[in-house]
Amino acid sequence: SQASIPLMMQAEQADIPVIAFDSGVEDSDVPVTTAATDNKAAAALAAKRMAAEIGDKGEVAIVAHDQTSVSGINRRDGFVQYMKQHTPGVEIVDIQYGGGDPLESTDLAKSILQAHPGLDGIFGTNEGSAIGVVNAVQELGKDGDLSVVGFDSGAEQINAIKSGLMTGAITQDPIDIGYQTVKAAVAVINGKEVPPVIHTDYYWYDKSNIDNPEIQSTLYR
Incomplete structure (x- = not known):
């Protein structure tokens, strides 16, 4: 994420809002918001x-x-x-x-x-x-x-x-991360304020619930 800071600064200088997601970017105030798991x-x-x-x-x-x-x-x-x-x-x-x-x-x-x-x-x-x-x-x-x-x-x-x-x-819930990222980008483009951090969904899974549809939709193989 640190390697992306120069590119984000270029976007900021061009008045292009930056929306971060997932891991986020430490020590940078360029992103308007970050959609990520707590x-x-x-x-x-x-x-x-x-x-x-x-x-x-x-x-x-x-x-x-x-x-x-x-x-x-x-x-x-x-x-x-x-x-x-x-x-x-x-x-x-x-x-x-x-x-x-x-x-x-x-x-x-x-x-x-x-x-x-x-x-x-x-x-x-x-x-x-x-x-x-x-x-x-x-x-x-x-x-x-x-x-x-x-x-x-x-x-x-x-x-x-x-x-x-x-x-x-x-x-983590990659679907929710993607959804919240795009939702925030649309909001910013339309001049709306967004919180600095958007916490996305996460779940505990084990043998008892791993086959539940809600869990299955978040897992990658």
């Missing part, structure tokens, strides 16, 4: 579900996709803040950053699991991170020993949830 709230829901799965106590860790993007920061912080505020019996023992790369995330998750053999859960903050965690759990023979919660979807993550390897995940 990643802090969504990650808090992931934390709530994991806490319930492990009985509101134990040790958990995070494999995040990065610590620089808006989504990476907010998903990490939303998860951490929920656990600290609502589940004092849960301790976050490690946070690692794998760049969203499944292979790197696998290695990081394996290191975490080896350092904390009694770990109760790991949160992967995007598809690549979550798949890395699943791979690590399988490679170390820890299937069923801990709760794995992810973010986004993709065929591997969907299969892991259906098979029981993962507890569940958060899915």
